[in-house]
Amino acid sequence: MNFPILSSLILLPSIGALFLFFTKSDKKNNFTGKYVALFTSAVNFFLSIYLWILFDPTTSEFQFVEERIWIKDLINYKVGVDGISILFILLTTFITPLCIVSVNNSIKERLSEFLIAVLIMESFMIGVFCSLDLVIFYLFFEAGLIPMFLIIGIWGGARRVYSAFKFFLYTLLGSVLMLVAIITIYWLNGTTDVVELYNSGIDIKYQNLLWLAFFSSFAVKTPMWPVHTWLPDAHVEAPTAGSVLLAAILLKMAGYGFIRFSLGLFPAASEIFTPLIYTLSVIAIIFTSFIALMQEDMKKLIAYSSVAHMGYVTLGIFTIQQQGIEGSIIQMISHGLVSAALFLCVGVVYDRMHSRLINTYGGIVSIIPKYSILFMLFTLAALGLPGTSGFVGEFLILMGAFKDNFLVAVIASLGVIIGAAYMLWLYKRVVFGKLINTDLKQMFDLNRSELFILSCLAVPTLFFGFYPDPLINTIEVSISDLIDQYNFKLASKT
Amino acid sequence: MENLQLVLPEIFLSLSIMFLLILGVFKKNSSRLVQSLSLAVLIVTAVITFNETIGINETKLFNNSIIIDYLSSLMKIITLLAAFLVLIISSNYIKTFQIFKIEYPILILSSVLGMMVMINSNDLIVFYMGLELQSLALYVLATFNRDEIKSSEAGLKYFVLSALSSGLLLYGCSLIYGFTGSTNFNVIADQLNSNEYALTFGIVFILVGLAFKISAVPFHMWAPDVYEGSPTSVTLFFTIVPKIAALTVFIRFLYVPFLNLIDQWQMILIFLSIASMLFGAIAAIGQTNLKRLVAYSSIGHVGYALAGVAAGTNDGIQSSVIYITIYVLMNLGLFSCLLMLKRDNNYYEKIDDLSGLSKNHPMLALSLLIILFSLAGIPPLAGFFAKFYVFKAVIEQSMYFLAIVGLLSTVVAAFYYLRLIKIMYFDEQKEKYDTDHGFWLKFSLTASTLLILIYFIFPSQLIEVVSRIDII
Numbered sequence: 001m002n003f004p005i006l007s008s009l010i011l012l013p014s015i016g017a018l019f020l021f022f023t024k025s026d027k028k029n030n031f032t033g034k035y036v037a038l039f040t041s042a043v044n045f046f047l048s049i050y051l052w053i054l055f056d057p058t059t060s061e062f063q064f065v066e067e068r069i070w071i072k073d074l075i076n077y078k079v080g081v082d083g084i085s086i087l088f089i090l091l092t093t094f095i096t097p098l099c100i101v102s103v104n105n106s107i108k109e110r111l112s113e114f115l116i117a118v119l120i121m122e123s124f125m126i127g128v129f130c131s132l133d134l135v136i137f138y139l140f141f142e143a144g145l146i147p148m149f150l151i152i153g154i155w156g157g158a159r160r161v162y163s164a165f166k167f168f169l170y171t172l173l174g175s176v177l178m179l180v181a182i183i184t185i186y187w188l189n190g191t192t193d194v195v196e197l198y199n200s201g202i203d204i205k206y207q208n209l210l211w212l213a214f215f216s217s218f219a220v221k222t223p224m225w226p227v228h229t230w231l232p233d234a235h236v237e238a239p240t241a242g243s244v245l246l247a248a249i250l251l252k253m254a255g256y257g258f259i260r261f262s263l264g265l266f267p268a269a270s271e272i273f274t275p276l277i278y279t280l281s282v283i284a285i286i287f288t289s290f291i292a293l294m295q296e297d298m299k300k301l302i303a304y305s306s307v308a309h310m311g312y313v314t315l316g317i318f319t320i321q322q323q324g325i326e327g328s329i330i331q332m333i334s335h336g337l338v339s340a341a342l343f344l345c346v347g348v349v350y351d352r353m354h355s356r357l358i359n360t361y362g363g364i365v366s367i368i369p370k371y372s373i374l375f376m377l378f379t380l381a382a383l384g385l386p387g388t389s390g391f392v393g394e395f396l397i398l399m400g401a402f403k404d405n406f407l408v409a410v411i412a413s414l415g416v417i418i419g420a421a422y423m424l425w426l427y428k429r430v431v432f433g434k435l436i437n438t439d440l441k442q443m444f445d446l447n448r449s450e451l452f453i454l455s456c457l458a459v460p461t462l463f464f465g466f467y468p469d470p471l472i473n474t475i476e477v478s479i480s481d482l483i484d485q486y487n488f489k490l491a492s493k494t
Numbered sequence: 495m496e497n498l499q500l501v502l503p504e505i506f507l508s509l510s511i512m513f514l515l516i517l518g519v520f521k522k523n524s525s526r527l528v529q530s531l532s533l534a535v536l537i538v539t540a541v542i543t544f545n546e547t548i549g550i551n552e553t554k555l556f557n558n559s560i561i562i563d564y565l566s567s568l569m570k571i572i573t574l575l576a577a578f579l580v581l582i583i584s585s586n587y588i589k590t591f592q593i594f595k596i597e598y599p600i601l602i603l604s605s606v607l608g609m610m611v612m613i614n615s616n617d618l619i620v621f622y623m624g625l626e627l628q629s630l631a632l633y634v635l636a637t638f639n640r641d642e643i644k645s646s647e648a649g650l651k652y653f654v655l656s657a658l659s660s661g662l663l664l665y666g667c668s669l670i671y672g673f674t675g676s677t678n679f680n681v682i683a684d685q686l687n688s689n690e691y692a693l694t695f696g697i698v699f700i701l702v703g704l705a706f707k708i709s710a711v712p713f714h715m716w717a718p719d720v721y722e723g724s725p726t727s728v729t730l731f732f733t734i735v736p737k738i739a740a741l742t743v744f745i746r747f748l749y750v751p752f753l754n755l756i757d758q759w760q761m762i763l764i765f766l767s768i769a770s771m772l773f774g775a776i777a778a779i780g781q782t783n784l785k786r787l788v789a790y791s792s793i794g795h796v797g798y799a800l801a802g803v804a805a806g807t808n809d810g811i812q813s814s815v816i817y818i819t820i821y822v823l824m825n826l827g828l829f830s831c832l833l834m835l836k837r838d839n840n841y842y843e844k845i846d847d848l849s850g851l852s853k854n855h856p857m858l859a860l861s862l863l864i865i866l867f868s869l870a871g872i873p874p875l876a877g878f879f880a881k882f883y884v885f886k887a888v889i890e891q892s893m894y895f896l897a898i899v900g901l902l903s904t905v906v907a908a909f910y911y912l913r914l915i916k917i918m919y920f921d922e923q924k925e926k927y928d929t930d931h932g933f934w935l936k937f938s939l940t941a942s943t944l945l946i947l948i949y950f951i952f953p954s955q956l957i958e959v960v961s962r963i964d965i966i
Binding site for chain 1: 950
């Protein structure tokens with residue numbers, strides 16, 4: 001493979017953004033800008049599909065590796081994918097065009113600047129998932145803060161400034177410790193190349209502290225209880241497309257980081273801290289589910305449900321079982337699709353009624369039936385009904401958890417019930433019941449672009465619910481190899 | 495016979511200063527001419543420095559009192575170029591304020607000459623001479639807008655406090671002379687006896703004096719007032735140019751004569767560094783004046799540069815030089831933005847004056863956004879790499895506490911940079927500012943922004959430039 005496909009994936013959105021920057025589009029409709037952005041991200045999506053087709057799932061080696069000298073004698077620019085990362089790249093390239101289609105209704109001013117921010121964001125996110133060097137990873141991981149800060153701050157709701165600051169400072173605070181850890185790893189091993197580090201291992205004396213430093217960054221980003229409080233604020237204030245990006249992709253960076261770095265680089269420390277992760281995950285699942293139950297703001301409810309879902313993800317990762325980690329990845333993909341869809345669903349009614357409060361709505365099923373059907377589908381996917389992708393993920397995670405720790409698995413399973421409770425109750429209050437608020441009668445059903453977006457999200461949700469094989473095939477070998485490596489390193493005490 | 499070629503830049507600069515002074519006195523209304531000639535002199539001196547000295551090995555002149563090596567040549571070139579840009583982008587400003595006089599560029603040249611002597615010094619006397627030459631010029635510059643009471647206050651404050659610190663420094667020099675019998679750095683290094691505790695006092699006094707000049711906490715009190723009171727063009731000079739020379743002297747002074755006493759001064763330096771980083775970050779939060787804010791932010795940045803010096807390795811020194819170079823670049827951009835906040839012959843310097851800038855002047859706001867994120871040290875901008883190299887050098891010496899405090903204070907500092915961005919991008923717009931800025935102002939803003947933005951594509955170049963610095 002000579003064609004640098006991964007670099008193209010990273011660069012293409014940025015080039016699109018640069019193009020947008022230099023095109024002065026008509027202030028009234030911003031048509032050109034939108035089509036440029038859509039075109040770029042769509043090309044990127046097809047490119048990533050092509051990548052998936054070329055991808056060889058029978059090996060856990062990194063594929064499509066590109067390596068260039070970047071900072072001489074210090075850091076090489078190195079990217080590559082394996083089974084763990086490729087699905088996240090697909091998710092990113094899939095969600096971004098949908099976000100761009102969705103801006104029709106929600107973004108009223110400075111559209112082309114918004115699109116630039118989204119495209120640059122896409123570049124950074126793809127970069128996170130395919131970088132094979134810790135410094136490059138950190139670079140992309142942190143750089144994503146800039147566009148997201150602007151997206152929340154410029155196009156957000158009433159308390160946008162507070163939320164944007166909270167989001168930025170929280171994540172930055174978490175990440176700086178990771179930077180210390182990365183430099184320490186460089187000092188210990190003389191390289192930050194992930195593949196070399198996998199092979200050489202990291203001195204066991206330092207692993208615990210390094211693990212904690214990485215953890216501080218990932219825990220904030222995941223977000224895990226008790227550092228999750230930035231998420232509801234950020235979600236509530238962000239514009240719909242921003243919430244979608246945040247929920248669907250940004251949160252996955254941390255889950256990915258846990259698998260790639262915490263498990264891959266620090267097996268001994270991961271073993272030691274597994275109880276910590278279990279505890280925090282279980283608290284996240286139960287506690288934030290209860291919080292979600294009591295929310296009156298739809299976006300906030302979904303935000304808290306995200307925290308709970310990410311609780312399953314972290315739980316699954318640290319079971320170090322084939323099913324657990326597979327489940328976590330599928331759960332992340334599924335959550336990416338479903339939470340994106342749910343935020344879009346909220347966005348749809350918000351654009352019409354300008355209210356996110358649950359008690360504004362009620363009885364809209366007869367007014368906007370198409371919407372109600374799709375909303376139903378995603379509600380069920382979010383609570384993990386069999387036949388949707390949410391079920392596959394949750395089921396595998398719990399299966400892994402039962403193998404590893406019975407008590408934790410039982411408590412986590414109880415979370416599923418609460419999850420069902422808050423999602424169904426939300427649906428009941430919004431869609432069913434008596435139509436009290438007469439303003440709702442003026443609502444019109446999904447327009448073409450909304451229908452298109454939600455259907456695009458519904459198809460994979462159902463498809464992978466019934467037939468998760470393509471996903472599992474892709475990740476299977478990489479994960480089993482990761483676990484073998486993990487156990488091997490643990491046994492040989494390196 | 496000494497090789498005078500190597501000090502040609504200094505000789506040329508001094509002769510030019512004298513010539514310009516005479517020219518200015520005898521020719522009426524020659525401020526424009528003197529200004530242009532000064533700019534030419536700075537460039538020519540930089541070129542001479544580059545041609546004559548950058549390639550040569552370490553050479554000592556005049557009874558070993560002057561050292562010409564790669565570090566000094568590099569720092570001199572940076573100083574000269576920075577001074578050139580500072581002078582050229584502030585020309586509109588000084589015209590507006592009726593301080594467009596022949597003395598202005600000449601004072602800047604003299605202060606640059608002082609800095610060059612400082613950078614070259616390998617002897618306490620030479621070093622002190624250079625320091626005083628640059629300081630005296632700076633006192634006058636601070637009060638240059640003499641009809642403005644704030645400017646006079648700034649100059650006086652600076653003069654009194656700076657004189658005090660010079661006194662301390664001189665006292666430190668005399669202590670060291672008393673214990674080692676020489677003022678020459680190399681002789682001092684040979685004569686050092688680490689059991690002499692009074693010698694440590696000497697080092698401490700000199701460090702205090704230097705910390706004052708570079709405005710490191712706890713010797714920073716003058717900086718905010720002086721920065722606020724001085725004309726913006728002079729503030730720009732203050733924040734950028736003297737720091738380069740002071741940092742070089744820090745490096746030279748600590749690593750040539752006192753390398754063996756590293757255990758003793760390292761603690762002091764770590765303290766200075768941590769205090770500056772934290773204080774710079776926390777104190778800037780409450781500021782409402784942009785120039786004061788820049789003052790605190792530069793205090794913080796000095797802390798990071800000193801962290802590299804504290805590491806005690808060549809890597810650390812190189813990272814400090816990289817840091818200061820990138821810092822110069824960022825501050826040039828920042829001040830170019832500040833100098834663009836002009837409406838009807840009035841310059842605005844309150845934070846609120848940035849309000850809604852992104853709607854009225856999208857490109858200016860975008861540049862400032864990039865510069866501010868870079869100052870906050872967010873990747874992939876140049877400011878991140880500056881911090882990265884410094885902390886890499888620090889962590890390699892296992893100084894984790896310094897690294898962690900430093901990185902945590904970047905988070906605090908990020909807050910006030912974000913606040914500026916918030917005001918520009920999230921707040922309501924105000925009246926428009928003028929857009930008829932000079933070519934050089936636009937050039938310096940565009941160039942610094944672009945360099946900051948695309949630094950990550952070519953990060954090796956700067957490293958290669960500094961990698962030849964070899965002090966230890």
